Amino acid sequence: MTSNTAGFGEPAASEAEAPRRRRTSFGKLFRQFGTFVIFLILLGLASLQSDAFLTERNVMNILRQHAGTGIMAVGMLYVILTRGIDLSVGSIAALGAVTTAILVQDWPLWAALAMVIGIGGACGAVSGFLVAFLRLPAFVVTLAMMTAARGMALILSNGQPIMLGEPGASLSTFGTSFALGVPAPALLMFAVFVIALIVLNFSRFGRLVKAIGSNEEAVRLSGISVGWYVMSVYVISGALAAIAGVVVTSRSGVGSASVGEGAELDVIAAVVIGGASLMGGQGGVINTFLGVLILGIIGNIMNLAGVPGYHQQVYLGAIIVVAVVLQHASQILRRR
Amino acid sequence: MTPLVALRGIGKSFAGIHALSGVDFDVHAGEVHAMVGENGAGKSTLMRVMGGELRPDAGHVEINGETARLSGPTDAIRRGISIIHQEMALAPHLSVAENIFLGELPARIGWTQLNARARELIQRLGFDISPRATVSDLSVAHQQVVEIAKALSRKARVIVFDEPTAVLSMGDAKRLLNIIRGLRNEGVGIVYISHRLDEIYAIADRISVLKDGRNVDTVTPDAVPVDQLIRMMVGRPLSQLFGTKPETVIGEELLRVEHLTLPNFVRDVSFSLRRGEVVGLGGLVGSGRTEVARAIFGADPIAAGRITYKGEAFRPRSPKQAVRQGVALVPEDRKGQGVVLDMAIRKNATMANTAPVTRLGFFSGAKERGVVRGLIEDLRIKLGDMGDPVSSLSGGNQQKVVLAKWFHTGSDVVILDEPTRGVDVGAKTEIYSLIHRMAAEGKAVLVISSEHAELFGLCDRVLVMGEGRLRGELAPEDYTEEKLLTLSIKGGAEERVLA
Numbered sequence: 001m002t003s004n005t006a007g008f009g010e011p012a013a014s015e016a017e018a019p020r021r022r023r024t025s026f027g028k029l030f031r032q033f034g035t036f037v038i039f040l041i042l043l044g045l046a047s048l049q050s051d052a053f054l055t056e057r058n059v060m061n062i063l064r065q066h067a068g069t070g071i072m073a074v075g076m077l078y079v080i081l082t083r084g085i086d087l088s089v090g091s092i093a094a095l096g097a098v099t100t101a102i103l104v105q106d107w108p109l110w111a112a113l114a115m116v117i118g119i120g121g122a123c124g125a126v127s128g129f130l131v132a133f134l135r136l137p138a139f140v141v142t143l144a145m146m147t148a149a150r151g152m153a154l155i156l157s158n159g160q161p162i163m164l165g166e167p168g169a170s171l172s173t174f175g176t177s178f179a180l181g182v183p184a185p186a187l188l189m190f191a192v193f194v195i196a197l198i199v200l201n202f203s204r205f206g207r208l209v210k211a212i213g214s215n216e217e218a219v220r221l222s223g224i225s226v227g228w229y230v231m232s233v234y235v236i237s238g239a240l241a242a243i244a245g246v247v248v249t250s251r252s253g254v255g256s257a258s259v260g261e262g263a264e265l266d267v268i269a270a271v272v273i274g275g276a277s278l279m280g281g282q283g284g285v286i287n288t289f290l291g292v293l294i295l296g297i298i299g300n301i302m303n304l305a306g307v308p309g310y311h312q313q314v315y316l317g318a319i320i321v322v323a324v325v326l327q328h329a330s331q332i333l334r335r336r
Numbered sequence: 337m338t339p340l341v342a343l344r345g346i347g348k349s350f351a352g353i354h355a356l357s358g359v360d361f362d363v364h365a366g367e368v369h370a371m372v373g374e375n376g377a378g379k380s381t382l383m384r385v386m387g388g389e390l391r392p393d394a395g396h397v398e399i400n401g402e403t404a405r406l407s408g409p410t411d412a413i414r415r416g417i418s419i420i421h422q423e424m425a426l427a428p429h430l431s432v433a434e435n436i437f438l439g440e441l442p443a444r445i446g447w448t449q450l451n452a453r454a455r456e457l458i459q460r461l462g463f464d465i466s467p468r469a470t471v472s473d474l475s476v477a478h479q480q481v482v483e484i485a486k487a488l489s490r491k492a493r494v495i496v497f498d499e500p501t502a503v504l505s506m507g508d509a510k511r512l513l514n515i516i517r518g519l520r521n522e523g524v525g526i527v528y529i530s531h532r533l534d535e536i537y538a539i540a541d542r543i544s545v546l547k548d549g550r551n552v553d554t555v556t557p558d559a560v561p562v563d564q565l566i567r568m569m570v571g572r573p574l575s576q577l578f579g580t581k582p583e584t585v586i587g588e589e590l591l592r593v594e595h596l597t598l599p600n601f602v603r604d605v606s607f608s609l610r611r612g613e614v615v616g617l618g619g620l621v622g623s624g625r626t627e628v629a630r631a632i633f634g635a636d637p638i639a640a641g642r643i644t645y646k647g648e649a650f651r652p653r654s655p656k657q658a659v660r661q662g663v664a665l666v667p668e669d670r671k672g673q674g675v676v677l678d679m680a681i682r683k684n685a686t687m688a689n690t691a692p693v694t695r696l697g698f699f700s701g702a703k704e705r706g707v708v709r710g711l712i713e714d715l716r717i718k719l720g721d722m723g724d725p726v727s728s729l730s731g732g733n734q735q736k737v738v739l740a741k742w743f744h745t746g747s748d749v750v751i752l753d754e755p756t757r758g759v760d761v762g763a764k765t766e767i768y769s770l771i772h773r774m775a776a777e778g779k780a781v782l783v784i785s786s787e788h789a790e791l792f793g794l795c796d797r798v799l800v801m802g803e804g805r806l807r808g809e810l811a812p813e814d815y816t817e818e819k820l821l822t823l824s825i826k827g828g829a830e831e832r833v834l835a
Contacts, residue, residue: 203698204690207683215676221635221667222688222741223659281678 035275035287050304066296067185068244072267074196075237077288081213083280084138089241090263091149092120096245098153101162101255117239124238128231153257161256175250185247197285213280270295273323338401339364340525341494347394355381356549363525370528370536373546374760387419388412418487419496426471433467436486457485477508496527505621578793587611590780596641601804602627609780616795617784619824624804625784629751633665634658664747668754674738675726682708682722689745711740732763753784788817
């Protein structure tokens with residue numbers, strides 16, 4: 001296929017057409033490691049602030065608590081890379097939580113989980129289809145899905161929390177157990193991140209997802225069915241949100257329609273703190289992971305320091321802005 | 337006589353690399369001072385210094401003989417320097433009048449008065465565009481008129497035109513040159529940057545040649561013939577520009593288009609392409625050339641007609657289907673459609689055909705680098721590292737990355753839409769030789785171009801479109817600008833195109 005017949009035509013190479021000089025890579029460096037720097041600073045501050053912070057128990061708690069957010073953040077990252085947004089993750093998590101608790105009563109665990117993930121993926125497929133093929137704005141479509149999925153969760157659960165009970169005992173065990181020294185939900189989150197990392201950086205799918213976010217038309221004109229890729233990221237996001245719902249249920253032992261209320265905002269915040277651009281094409285898995293940890297640490301130190309809940313929200317907002325300003329510091333400074 | 341604006345000994349470096357060093361440039365009232373040079377020669381940087389966007393590291397700017405420290409673009413505009421950029425800076429959803437007076441709109445807008453003033457400015461340019469029209473509804477040519485009117489409204493004494501005709505049809509380009517002559521006669525100082533040397537000779541009073549960030553010389557057009565000017569720009573004569581097409585065997589018919597009709601204005605277009613052939617598609621901008629190309633490539637729907645490819649009916653409903661069958665398109669808008677600018681050169685090059693460099697959907701790094709290394713050497717792409725983003729390359733090398741993509745895919749029919757737009761002379765030659773090579777390899781090549789010289793220098797025959805129809809075909813013995821123009825504007829088409 002490749003035409004490599006070299007040495008034809010022999011055009012005189014023009015010296016003037018040397019590649020344009022590379023811009024100082026400081027900006028790129030910061031984009032890549034800025035999140036890491038913020039993470040380290042926070043880690044240092046947190047350890048100084050409270051002796052309780054760097055205890056194994058506390059760290060494990062943070063990981064366990066944010067496993068759900070982390071898993072959803074992976075899906076959100078993929079969606080954001082295509083220049084989209086998925087506001088429905090929190091609601092799909094709730095739907096996942098409720099359906100888990102219901103299905104686990106009558107089905108073997110593996111079948112119940114497969115169905116739950118399928119339901120989440122199906123919700124994502126609906127949003128994805130509307131965004132990718134009918135070209136509706138992702139914000140509106142997933143806002144609608146957010147409302148509808150929450151509604152379905154409420155209908156199915158009758159608005160009542162559903163106990164996992166005896167049939168779901170193994171799931172409850174999963175939520176509270178440890179594996180390889182870390183809480184099992186956190187281990188699951190790590191696994192999701194590792195797979196996402198490999199797929200994003202080494203697979204055709206991952207590369208095209210990023211490319212679509214940078215220049216959809218160029219990708220389309222390279223002979224690639226952009227629509228399927230766009231739809232896929234919403235399916236992934238939906239499926240991962242459902243898994244997050246399972247994780248939350250396994251931890252608490254109940255499936256509740258109020259799971260994940262407002263979670264979409266935390267998830268988006270984590271991805272953005274991780275340096276992903278809402279304009280698509282830019283963002284990475286490791287930085288998203290750090291974004292999740294940063295969010296977790298901030299909440300944790302404030303709890304340890306006894307900051308009242310309402311105040312926490314204000315600080316959190318401010319910290320998000322600071323993080324994003326640091327992410328863009330190079331651009332802001334590079335004006336001249 | 338004191339020049340309106342003078343740049344004295346300007347130096348500017350980016351990250352330690354000299355983009356400009358010791359450049360002198362000035363423009364007087366009532367003259368057109370043209371600036372030529374290859375891409376990357378420093379023209380844009382110099383103009384950004386003049387427009388207050390960049391502060392020079394060395395040298396200074398003089399306005400009316402006095403040293404001026406421009407604090408920014410607004411300051412430059414206030415002092416009478418307006419730059420009309422290649423990519424126009426209009427607000428597409430606002431009206432013509434709003435755009436013209438943008439930035440100085442009074443708090444309470446008196447529409448009647450504003451519209452009247454806008455109309456007056458536009459009429460001064462010899463046009464009749466409604467001040468109430470929405471800018472996005474205007475043709476590119478008319479948008480440019482609005483840009484110029486905007487500059488006039490700010491009492492610009494110096495107007496810089498950066499590649500103004502790159503997006504204009506031939507007729508519109510001529511009208512623009514007339515506007516510029518008018519402005520000059522009113523005493524405005526004009527800086528005119530263009531790759532089109534015929535225009536430069538038609539309009540310039542003085543020509544400055546920039547090369548590698550230095551001002552090679554400033555000459556008058558009658559003193560320096562065009563091939564000498566090109567030599568000053570690149571150090572190579574004109575005759576070598578197109579190279580020579582190697583003897584190729586023109587083989588069997590690959591693609592036949594019959595009575596192609598599109599949902600838009602393209603009607604009844606028929607032609608065929610054979611192996612080893614380079615066919616030109618000329619005509620005015622907006623005559624339907626790009627539309628035909630996109631339809632054959634499956635990017636836009638077809639209303640009626642028949643396409644036969646390799647002897648079989650062909651009706652691609654997406655670019656994916658076309659690419660699979662071996663049809664390639666190098667789109668007109670390189671940055672918007674040809675490459676993913678932020679993505680690595682390597683990734684762009686393999687994007688359309690990942691099968692040889694992946695296993696089970698995952699890339700094999702070594703294999704991919706090997707393939708891309710081959711392409712880079714083969715196409716002589718000049719780059720730092722194949723992992724750098726495409727945006728780090730010059731226009732010509734970016735275009736070569738697009739070509740590399742299709743070389744790697746091994747397409748049989750290659751459609752190139754304005755393949756050398758915004759590409760400097762040196763890279764043009766290399767792209768021409770790559771086009772020749774595709775033909776020599778037995779591909780069928782269709783080249784859409786608005787440059788006559790390019791069509792004539794490159795193609796075995798030239799199809800001419802006008803108003804969505806195929807108007808005729810020129811054989812090499814008919815290659816004159818006049819014949820091409822006559823075909824493309826036959827039937828009073830020009831009136832409508834310009835209206």
